[in-house]
Every structure is written in structure tokens, then in C-alpha cells.
Amino acid sequence: MYDPLVSSGPGTGAAYPDSYWSDTAGPPPVDDGPVCADQEVEVAIIGAGYTGLSAAYHLAAEQGIEAIVLEANATGWGCSGRNGGFALKAGGRLSYQKMIKRYGEPTARGMFNEIYDGLARVRGLIQDHNIDCDQQDDGHLWVAHRPRMMQVIESEARFLKQNFDYEVDILSADELRQQHFNSDEAHGAMRFRHGFGVHPLKLAYGYHRMARAAGVKIHTSSPVQQWLREGDRHLLLTPGGVVKAKKVIVATNGYTAPGLHPKLKSRTFPVLSNVIVTRPLNAKELQATNFVSSDVITDTRTLRFYYRKLPGNRILIGGRSAITGADACNPVHNENLLRALRSKFSALGNLSFDYQWGGWVCVTFDDIPHISQAEDDGSVLYALGYGGSGVSFAVQAGMRLAEKVAGITAGHDLPVLSTQLPKFPFAPFRRIGQRALYHYYFARDEKR
């Protein structure tokens, strides 16, 4: 598997992973093919995931600015076509409690609203553009995987009410069993009323069509292999020609190679997440688990598992995976997910999986995304580092990038919108630290 820390780029025209999503998304939308001649543009966007497509759409539709998208492989080939399809009220990894400690209450409230807007934006775009993405009903369950975690859940519910006047529902283990599913490892839950499941690749295809309808050109199989400067122009070298742009947006997230731009080196940390999708549950299994819920579900582990019942009664479950791309295909990572599923639902002891795949989540040193401009060069913009929560926030980030390109700065004073990506100290040792943290968190999560 492509490993962004050791490879020079994500390839050219690589096929989609053999995922449940690529198998069920239907044919990819029409695009503009690879770059086949030199061209000049106002704005070039690198990466055709949610961020790049949203930036391109909002530039064209709301700011009247011409943009082209350069994608190494195909639309949604990165995380946007591989994720669990949880559109959550989330963005980055920093908890609101930590946010208040670091930035103060008004900033945390601003961030809460920004994240909320992100989810509303996704919902609005799906509706306004009739995006067929198997959107499910709202509901996100945060399930206590140990009895003691109910205290954490109850305290978080009080915190959300007190600080943001945000209401959630608390469900007992019995209510969870009756209304959602019967799991051996569910001791109650917090239920967010906002957040829903989607087919992530169909969603990416929908954004692609929406951007092209607004006049955007999307060049697939067009990796940026070198990035030079000529006066005030950026020269992006692709196999089929040079794209000259006044401004460049980097929307490569966890797939960013270290050599792409010097100002981004050692500022992102790609972390693998792995997913399996089971065969469809039969009537007996559905009855034994009472799995009636279409809510998206996460558990209270720090190394959390995320799972949901898909339309068609398959279960998707995802979680942490290998440290390196070289180890990504080790079957042990799928076995871990199957074991986790079986310990949640002992009635599913015979369940097998039909699909597995993985992808690179983008983590930042300060645990928040950064939608910003490169140090000393305002013509290089980026939005990176959603930390596994980008389905809704990447779309908000794309809209904010479009505003920045257009010179709109009102409402851009939050740290996510006004500060640059910090460098990781001791960057070459990131994976050693990750391995140690995985051991520590695993022991803490599984403690009874």
C-alpha cells in the first residue's frame, strides 16, 4: 500500500481499492481526463477528495473564480472514497474540554458552531443537488464499552448542555437493547440527534458532478510530481503537461507526500485506519442481535471502533490498523476487527467478512485541522488534518478555502482558520511514538 511517509506520491491512475463502496457506487462520473497540454489557470487544486471538490465548487459557484482540480488517481480515491461514511458533528481530534483549556470558552463555542455548520452544509448540498448517497436517518450513538464509561458519557452530556446549550439523549443498556441493538459490550450510550450515515464514494461522485456543473475541470490520473516557481506563478508538473497557477490549494490530506511542498514537510502524520464489511446478516442473526438501528456508532475506547449496519444488513466496522503501509495487508488487522465485532455481538460468532480495505487518516501535532496559508506565501493554501473526522468538516474547509482565495476573512479568526500547521518535533520518530501509544491506549481501553 502507498505509504505517504516513505513514497514519493500516490501513483498515477491507480484503481480504487476493492472496497464495498467501489463495488456498489456505480460507474464513476465523467471527468476531464488527464492533463494533456500545458495550461494557465487562476487556481489549481491538488486532490479530488471532499476538500478539493468542495473548494472547487465553492470557488466557482460562490466566488466566480476559475479552478481546476488535479487528482493523481480518481475522484474519491483517497479517504473520501474509503471512509466509514459517518457524517458527524466533528472535526479534528481535540475534545471541547481541552479546547476550552487551550483557547478559552468563546473560541470553543466558535469551533462548535463551525463544526455544526459543516454538518449542515453536507446535509444542504445533498438536498440541493439531489445527491444519491444512501443517506440514513440522523442519530449517532456513543456507546459505553465498559460500565465505568457511563460516568464519562454522563459528564460529557452535562458539559455539552452547560457550555453549548446542546441537548443529547442518554440511553440505558436496556433502552439500547430495545431501541437499537443487543450487544454484549454496550452498557448504555449517549445519542447525538445530529449525524448520519452515507455512502461516501457516492457522496464524492455527487460533489464531483456538482463542481463540474459549476464549470470546474477535474483532471484525473494527473499527479503533481514536481512543484516549481516562475515569478509569481506556480508551476505544477504533471505527466501530461505543466499547469501554471496564480494560487494553489493543497487538498491531499493523509495522502500528502513529504516532498510535495517544503512548507508542509513534517506537519502531517498519516495514520492507517482499517475497515471490514461483513456478509449480510441473516434473519436469525438479525433477530438475535435485534439490530434495528441505522444510527452510526462509535465506542468509548480511545482507540475507538466505529460500526454501523448498512442498507442491506451488512455490518461495517473499522478501527486502528498497521503502523506502516508495508504491514497494511497483514491479515491480523482484519482479524482484530472481526474479533472486536464478535465480542460486541456474541450471536455473530459465525460471521465472516466480504470486503476489507484501509486508508490514511491525517493527524496534526496540535490535534486540530488547519485551513490556512503557507508561511511567507499566501498563494499556497491548504486544508489538512481532520484526524478521522473529515466527512463533514472537509466540506466546510473547502468552502473556507474558497473564501480565503477570494480575500474574504470575516469569520476566519478561529485557530483552525487562522493558524498554520505546526511542525511535529522529532518528526522521524513519529511512528515509534505511535507504536508506544497504541500499546498504552490498548491496555487502558481494555481494562475492566
Ligand SMILES: Cc1cc2nc3c(=O)[nH]c(=O)nc-3n(C[C@H](O)[C@H](O)[C@H](O)COP(=O)(O)OP(=O)(O)OC[C@H]3O[C@@H](n4cnc5c(N)ncnc54)[C@H](O)[C@@H]3O)c2cc1C
Ligand atoms: C478507513 C477510514 C475511515 C474513515 N471514516 C470516517 C468517517 O466515518 N467519518 C469521518 O468524518 N471521517 C472519516 N475518515 C476521514 C475522512 O475520510 C477524511 O478526513 C476525508 O475524506 C478527507 O478528505 P480530503 O479530500 O481532505 O482527502 P482525501 O479524500 O484523502 O483526498 C486526497 C486526494 O489527494 C490525492 N493526491 C495526493 N497527492 C497528490 C498529488 N501529488 N497530485 C495529485 N493528487 C494527489 C490523492 O490521490 C487523494 O485522492 C476516515 C478515513 C479512513 C481512512
